[in-house]
Amino acid sequence: MVESLQLALTNLLTPAILFFLLGFGAGWFKSDLTVPEGAAKTLALVLMLSIGFKGGVEAARAGLSADFLKAAGVGLTLSFGIPILAFGVLRLISRLDRTTAAATAAHYGSVSIVTFVAGTEFLRVSGVPFGGYMVAVVALMETPAILSALILAGGGAAGRQGLRGELFREVALNGSVVLLIGAFLVGLLSGDAGMSKMEVFVGPVFQGVLVLFLLDMGLVAARRLSAARSLTLPLVAFAILMPLASSVLSLGLSLLLGLSPGNAAVLAILAASASYIAVPAAMRIALPDADPGVYLTLSLAVTFPFNLVFGIPLYTAATAALFG
């Protein structure tokens, strides 16, 4: 317990988290500090390329264990299932229309890559080992939630408007999924020889890129939050309690299937995280009537900071308690 608290404090004093808080503060007080849009996109590319590649090299070293299939199964189940739960809760506690509730639910079924990065950094510092192949599980969890949401919303505009192709491409060929899986395969194929060329880039340079990206995320989250008009108390409560529920659900499934503690912790973090890149873009095509003021604000400006600062140490401690 004391140890958990100490680790949580260590998490808080990491440059990455501190720069996120700096960005948040600067955004909240309307500083004109901004990261150019092209730069933010490029930083995201570097993050995905690096974590995919590192995961692939590690998977090449360790080989695929049976745990991979189990983790993939749990991940897919959660990505499909969480939106149904989230949709039910949202309809019950808020006055969101059906479409916006479905779109929001999709975000919580999918995952946040930066939360994954921060979470795995924290697990490493805490000395909790997990499989490099978990990167592939991240990619698997990105899109099923979108299908659940479409069913919940009773179909979308994309069909009527002949935009099915765009939607399919957005979902199946989504840039972040392709890059994550692709970089994973590159790492798998080029192995330690490849790593010898890339290790400075995906290691210490990556730390700097992460810090810059989190600074930007802080700015953006704060701006979104302070511009939010449609934020009600029930919605904010949802954005904090839903991740907790999802992580509990995930830990239960992991216990049931006998996953390793490290992989279970990663899955709990992924389950709790909400998408803010892949899913919103898909929603603009699939459900253009849904209100981005709701779903982006909740996932990006409430759930993401919560997970980053409090959630990650919490899910890790819970896993230790349950699996230890």
Add this chain to the structure above:
Amino acid sequence: MVESLQLALTNLLTPAILFFLLGFGAGWFKSDLTVPEGAAKTLALVLMLSIGFKGGVEAARAGLSADFLKAAGVGLTLSFGIPILAFGVLRLISRLDRTTAAATAAHYGSVSIVTFVAGTEFLRVSGVPFGGYMVAVVALMETPAILSALILAGGGAAGRQGLRGELFREVALNGSVVLLIGAFLVGLLSGDAGMSKMEVFVGPVFQGVLVLFLLDMGLVAARRLSAARSLTLPLVAFAILMPLASSVLSLGLSLLLGLSPGNAAVLAILAASASYIAVPAAMRIALPDADPGVYLTLSLAVTFPFNLVFGIPLYTAATAALFG
């Protein structure tokens, strides 16, 4: 003396300075070489994040000395005071209108972050120690000059137009000040543990970023200079003699207060430097009638190259002579 000359030559043959000269040459001969705007802004962010963070970590190691308060006092005095001197000189020797003279004066009271970076690199190579907290002094010196200039100009358009809020935000929440101070605090809080994660990024990667940024500064300075229409001899003389005067002023104050030689050298370099990012942006809101063709050309295309190539070794040698 011989040693100073040798150090000055070493300064000239640094990749950073050579790439600046390369950019300057390419810009002067109208090569189409350009650094994309978003990239230039991102490089500036990386520079400020890195120097702020490094300064904070060093300050955490060494603790705050009494010299910090003295240096801050000298810095604030100079930032408020230099514009008054500069304004007087400009009105005397040139035919600049009141508003343009005041805006130009503001630039010379404020500071240039890249000059600071190049200066401290030079001091390190020369073996002159100074306090990591000087980064905080840089941030303190950025904005007081703007207030002096507003008073000298007799108020600006911002008040009439209901733009006071924008101006305040531009000044007090200016992105570069916020990032510099924020990164300093991050470094202070995360200390050596944080440094262990960031050292490659803020060290060797920083060198590359600095080189790219100086290449761009060279391009931009040369383009500005060759497009300058409003450049008269008295103005050019001002842009070279004003930094000399400011550094002498700064050294005098430092001697008076008994600052350490290293900190006095840093202050002399800061006093001599002129702003070309924070202040011009504020002037577009506060004094839109002032002519950017004057103030940007002088600070960016005359004073900055002068300081980079000749000024820094000069101020360092002068400090050594006075304090040695």
Add this chain to the structure above:
Amino acid sequence: MVESLQLALTNLLTPAILFFLLGFGAGWFKSDLTVPEGAAKTLALVLMLSIGFKGGVEAARAGLSADFLKAAGVGLTLSFGIPILAFGVLRLISRLDRTTAAATAAHYGSVSIVTFVAGTEFLRVSGVPFGGYMVAVVALMETPAILSALILAGGGAAGRQGLRGELFREVALNGSVVLLIGAFLVGLLSGDAGMSKMEVFVGPVFQGVLVLFLLDMGLVAARRLSAARSLTLPLVAFAILMPLASSVLSLGLSLLLGLSPGNAAVLAILAASASYIAVPAAMRIALPDADPGVYLTLSLAVTFPFNLVFGIPLYTAATAALFG
């Protein structure tokens, strides 16, 4: 032979090549993965700055050998001569109009910097030494081909339209030539002292930048290829056989003049490579009637991938066979 095959396979399993193939696949299947334009341009700047600088430092270490003059002579001859051969072949085998044929020919006389980078990486892995000054030969070979093409096209619109100045600037002060030569001189002047500051940036960071750039090249090449309307079988055959012919020509000249095997291999790779940055920009001014759908598709989407994946190991093996 076995060794060559093994090296070719090593080439294929390099992260750089694998990321190129990943980009190509993502582009072919119309994934929305993209590298922001500003980022792509910045990556290109970093590549040129790094290889220029490294070449300069190596040249400072080794001194200029007589081989440099010979290599420069071969390079210039090829850049002037290859367009004439290419133009003849194109007019013979395709129905391209005179202007488009001339513009396409110019691309094959000039060189591709990324092919040079990948080629020299391959030579390093294969243990084949070559002169650092070959970077200067790259710069020499960039532009003569444009002059040949203008003569072949019987002059262009630039003269009629008073755009000769723009054309001259595009050719003589072309950003990539200036940066390459400039960075080479910086490396030459700052030598090992400069290298000690830059080595992480131009070394391991460079590897990451190269990987990102090749990912983007893959995306772009595939998009171009799948959008190509004007691609006929003879043109595709040209884009594959022309590099082979050029490399044979280059190897012949190198043998004749008694170049070192390493320099001969570099020249063969350069001869085979086709421009897709400097020359197309010049052609939009000089020969605006020429069809970019032809020249860019051939050089970028056919010749570049061919050289990257198959050509480089092939030319290296051929050099070894001839010079060994």
Add this chain to the structure above:
Amino acid sequence: MQLSKRKKLEIIVEAPVLRRVEAFLAEAGVRGWTVLPSLAGSGDSGEWRSGDFTPGQEKRLIYALVTTEVADRVLTRLADFFADYPGVAAVSDVEVMRGDKF
């Protein structure tokens, strides 16, 4: 110098549907157009600002010079489109050189 009367279409839509609208233009017989980026905007569906992380909400302005008949065909097609998607369209009179290009 000879000028011909044509129509100018300006259509603002969200980036993810840009290709779809470009397809409408091509089907309606538009022979040329240019797409401009945008940085911010406001409308019935709320405010947005590039850099505020509003993926999918960035707008594009499509600028096309066309004949009156083509303009009518495009607008008819767009009426359906705008029933579901945010955006606006406007048409105005212009004069162009080389009228046969349009």
Add this chain to the structure above:
Amino acid sequence: MQLSKRKKLEIIVEAPVLRRVEAFLAEAGVRGWTVLPSLAGSGDSGEWRSGDFTPGQEKRLIYALVTTEVADRVLTRLADFFADYPGVAAVSDVEVMRGDKF
């Protein structure tokens, strides 16, 4: 297909004052607008070019479709504004679909 006559406003101002001008629009009752970036320009206050390091001088083009009355209100407000700040404004006739949107 039914078109309504409206006015198009095109206002060019510097980036730092953009939010202020957007506030004018909102006050004057403009219900929607779009902001476009720009790369270079020239005017009474000199030439500028993005990338030439002219912080605060980049221009924004605000594009707004409005009714005649709203256009008048905006222009009246801008007359004051342009007394102090660089920039230009133009108004022209357009036809739009869904006239009730504006």
Add this chain to the structure above:
Amino acid sequence: MQLSKRKKLEIIVEAPVLRRVEAFLAEAGVRGWTVLPSLAGSGDSGEWRSGDFTPGQEKRLIYALVTTEVADRVLTRLADFFADYPGVAAVSDVEVMRGDKF
């Protein structure tokens, strides 16, 4: 509030020739203009899309408010230009404030 009738020129050309066309404007007496970026386009010389690596094919839209005589001079000069280079130009009626600026 007093408005004056002027002409609006919109000229689309490729980036490498932008400075040349800006020189035409200055020669023809245009006192101010603004250059906008573009992202994609289509025309007789084919389709292009920024990010698709089409160096030299990116287009710029030059926006200039001018008097009728100046518009005529610019268009006359451009007629020659467009014989060799891709691009389009259109002119339309606008009303501006501070008519003496143009």
